Amino acid sequence: MSGYLNDIQVYGPGFLSAAWTVLWLTLLTIVLSWVFGLAAALGQRSDLAWVRAIAAFYVWFIRGTPALIQIFIVYFGMPQLGIRLSPYTAGVLALAINSGAYVTEIIRSGLQAIPKGQTESSLALGFSQRATMRTIILPQVARIILPSITNEALSTLKNTSLLSTITVVELTLYAQTLISATFRPFDFYIAVAIIYLVLTTILTQLAAFFERRYARLY
Amino acid sequence: MTEEAPAPLLKLRNIRKSFGDLEVLKGIDLDVAKGEVVSIIGASGSGKSTFLRSINAIEPADKGTMDFDGQQFDFDRDSRYYPSARQLQALRARIGMVFQSYNLWPHKTVLENVIHAPMNVLGQSRAEATEVAGALLDRIGLYDKKDSSPQRLSGGQQQRVAIARALAMKPRLMLFDEVTSALDPELVHEVLMLMASLAKEGMTMLLVTHEMSFARDVSSRVLFFDRGVIGEQGAPSKVLRDPESPRLRQFLHSILHDDLSQAGAAKGLIQ
Ligand SMILES: Nc1ncnc2c1ncn2[C@@H]1O[C@H](COP(=O)(O)OP(=O)(O)O)[C@@H](O)[C@H]1O
Numbered sequence A: 001m002s003g004y005l006n007d008i009q010v011y012g013p014g015f016l017s018a019a020w021t022v023l024w025l026t027l028l029t030i031v032l033s034w035v036f037g038l039a040a041a042l043g044q045r046s047d048l049a050w051v052r053a054i055a056a057f058y059v060w061f062i063r064g065t066p067a068l069i070q071i072f073i074v075y076f077g078m079p080q081l082g083i084r085l086s087p088y089t090a091g092v093l094a095l096a097i098n099s100g101a102y103v104t105e106i107i108r109s110g111l112q113a114i115p116k117g118q119t120e121s122s123l124a125l126g127f128s129q130r131a132t133m134r135t136i137i138l139p140q141v142a143r144i145i146l147p148s149i150t151n152e153a154l155s156t157l158k159n160t161s162l163l164s165t166i167t168v169v170e171l172t173l174y175a176q177t178l179i180s181a182t183f184r185p186f187d188f189y190i191a192v193a194i195i196y197l198v199l200t201t202i203l204t205q206l207a208a209f210f211e212r213r214y215a216r217l218y
Numbered sequence B: 001m002t003e004e005a006p007a008p009l010l011k012l013r014n015i016r017k018s019f020g021d022l023e024v025l026k027g028i029d030l031d032v033a034k035g036e037v038v039s040i041i042g043a044s045g046s047g048k049s050t051f052l053r054s055i056n057a058i059e060p061a062d063k064g065t066m067d068f069d070g071q072q073f074d075f076d077r078d079s080r081y082y083p084s085a086r087q088l089q090a091l092r093a094r095i096g097m098v099f100q101s102y103n104l105w106p107h108k109t110v111l112e113n114v115i116h117a118p119m120n121v122l123g124q125s126r127a128e129a130t131e132v133a134g135a136l137l138d139r140i141g142l143y144d145k146k147d148s149s150p151q152r153l154s155g156g157q158q159q160r161v162a163i164a165r166a167l168a169m170k171p172r173l174m175l176f177d178e179v180t181s182a183l184d185p186e187l188v189h190e191v192l193m194l195m196a197s198l199a200k201e202g203m204t205m206l207l208v209t210h211e212m213s214f215a216r217d218v219s220s221r222v223l224f225f226d227r228g229v230i231g232e233q234g235a236p237s238k239v240l241r242d243p244e245s246p247r248l249r250q251f252l253h254s255i256l257h258d259d260l261s262q263a264g265a266a267k268g269l270i271q
């Protein structure tokens, strides 16, 4: 038992900083994925055929290929085209592009769930399409999609472990470094799992809080 | 029709609209004077809703011209009078529309529903908009519900709020599209009462309705829509009691059975 206390003293700070890395990588990725997802979801409804085509291709491509390959394309593949990104930038970008495609589908279904009359009554009062989307439609969509968007955020959080493959020192890679020095894979992978559990639980609670707040607003 | 007519508030010429191959409006001409209440009746699918929606251009016509309140529009895409998006917004801000399905915004309170457009379209201050909204909600007897979610209201209450929301914009013209059709029979009366009182105050109104007694008692004119054209029009007494065309006669006959049961309820709407 005292051995484990000792472990926490020795490895705790390292794990904490790796967890911190995971946290901010995740937050950045989530925000960016919402931007991509919203853009693509609105793009799917554009009057312009080529905009719709790009949005459709994006969703099709991302959902049809493994996240790991997408990460490799951005980090290892892009330099061949002269675009060299740091592991962190490439990681966030790749994960956000990946998650954005799923967010697109979530927002799309949310938009479909809003009756046409909501838009019409807003337009009929003199609002622009844009103002209608911003003040009438999206707030309602946000409420509807909260549970699925939370799920997607959890996926993103867990997918950060994939970034260990492109030298981002997040939890998994940090643990692997320790394991190769100590030969204690069980202990350290369990430690990683526990830290992920703490993070996912916090995220879930946060989402539940927002859901309750929304419920009171209606 | 008796005194000399001033320039109409709304003047429509040759309004046409198709959805794909389906021609829904086949050249509608209509003048509506200020203060007039025009009821539109006609079979389902005859283009009544499409017509109302072309007037405030939430579904713009393909062809035809419109003069509204001194402003000219030409819905022919090639015309130089074809309205810009901004002009359409300005037009819609001056025309109120009430829908069969109320379409209140569930994420806003009753009061917020009413002040949203005055504040953000007309640029009123919150205080100003709230004062106007308060008076309107008071008028429809729902002031005490101002902080409720609209979803907690009955259909009749929601529809009255929807009317108040449109009135808060101080519209020059009100369009009503079968606004009582989704309501339980016992809630129809309160909405019709409100509309009747608006009519009495001189509001210019264009309404699609199946409430024949309302059309008869409140409107100054009745239009019979028939497959995308105005089949017959005139004073309610003439159109509803002494129709000329066989099709109108047939239509009135078909709805009479539904309406007879409710005619008693709506009678005495107007003192
Ligand atoms: N957005 C639309 N797209 C395609 N067809 C439509 C659309 N709106 C209405 N229609 C068709 O136009 C015809 C007239 O509809 P509508 O104006 O709603 O009739 P009414 O209100 O008299 O019942 C119907 O055949 C309807 O199916």
Ligand SMILES: [Mg+2]
Pocket: B048, B049, B050, B178
């Ligand atoms: Mg209709």
